Amino acid sequence: MNTTDTQNSQNTSRPFGFWLKAADRLMAAEFAAAFETERATRRDWRMLNAVDGTVTTDRPLHRHKLHSLIERGWVARDGDGWTLTDEGRAAKERLGTVVDGIRAKVSAAVSDEEMATTLASLEKIARAFGWDEETPLPRRRRGFGPHAHGRGFPGHGFRGHGFRGNGFPGHGFDGHGFPGHGFDRRFGRGFGPGHDA
Template structure:
């Protein structure tokens, strides 16, 4: 049975948006030889949370984390949890690309719509937890 877009449930849309986000960010980062998870690891290294904590929803354990961070260490961008000077420069350059992609993703969505959507999803996640 065919379901029109208007009749598709939230779960369908969540999966579709997740899939499209993954694909689009992989394309944006491919020219730099990075995956989305590697970008997230670099970004996390610049923040207050440990990389493993920041990436926990996306990875299933230490082996996957090592597969993400290992190439960043090899490139000289990370030392443990810390960005190197080269890593900071790479993060800054990549941030410009990622911000442009985020603007494309949210084109036509007002700030209030975005915040409302995130708020609803946060409450739904809390209900399910």
Template sequence: MYMSDDNKPIGWWLKEVDRLLEASFEQLLAADGLTRRQWQALNAATGPEPIAVALAPFLTDPDELSAAVDPLTARGWLLDGSLTAAGRAALEGLGVKVQAQRERVTAGITGAEYAATIGVLQKLAGNLRGSAV
């Protein structure tokens, strides 16, 4: 049975947006020899929590963490999970490209629409966390 876009449920749209985001960021970062997970690891190295914790929602296999971190260490961008000077410079340059991509992704969406979408997704996640499956 064919469903028009208007009739597709939220789960379909969540999967579609996730797939498209993954593909677009993989394509964007490929020119720099990076994967999206490597970008996320590099970006996570600036945060308060360890890279493994920050990337946990995106990893399905423990080997994926090494696949994200080891190439960054080999490039001299990370050392023991922390950014090096070269890593900070790389992150700054890549950040410009990533920000431009984020702006393309959210083109035509107002700040209020974006905030409302995030709010709805947070409520859905909360509802699902609290439900007995």
């Protein structure tokens, strides 16, 4: 067995939850580091997309949700709603370039067909555990089960991650993080507009 075969054997022996968590955390770290130069967060990116209508939301955009963007001069009142300022549009363009770069990294790693298969498989698993479009995802739980200090499910490293929401929502796979739903490349720039904050 050559080195590559040995590495593949070792990697595929890792549990499902490990790879969900690994992708989630590594992508979250990548975004955090990339957005740091703008002193911005993924939440800021989502809110900018919501304000300019790139993504639609059924949640009202209250002032307290936009407070940091207003303070920075990126968002201003426009009648009964909100609009991006010139500074806000410029910031959104810069952040969009960051998102595009991370999206390109994902595209280089897996083909469209592989991504479609992965998304379909994850959806089937989520539905098997009761997910549907009308039911909110459960909040992350801390400290349950006999392995509450670490993995939640013995040997599977979920620890409240994975099926959390943002794509699998939360981080990384976050359908709520970027325009669109998780890794679905059909939704505009980056990962498609997100939903929640």
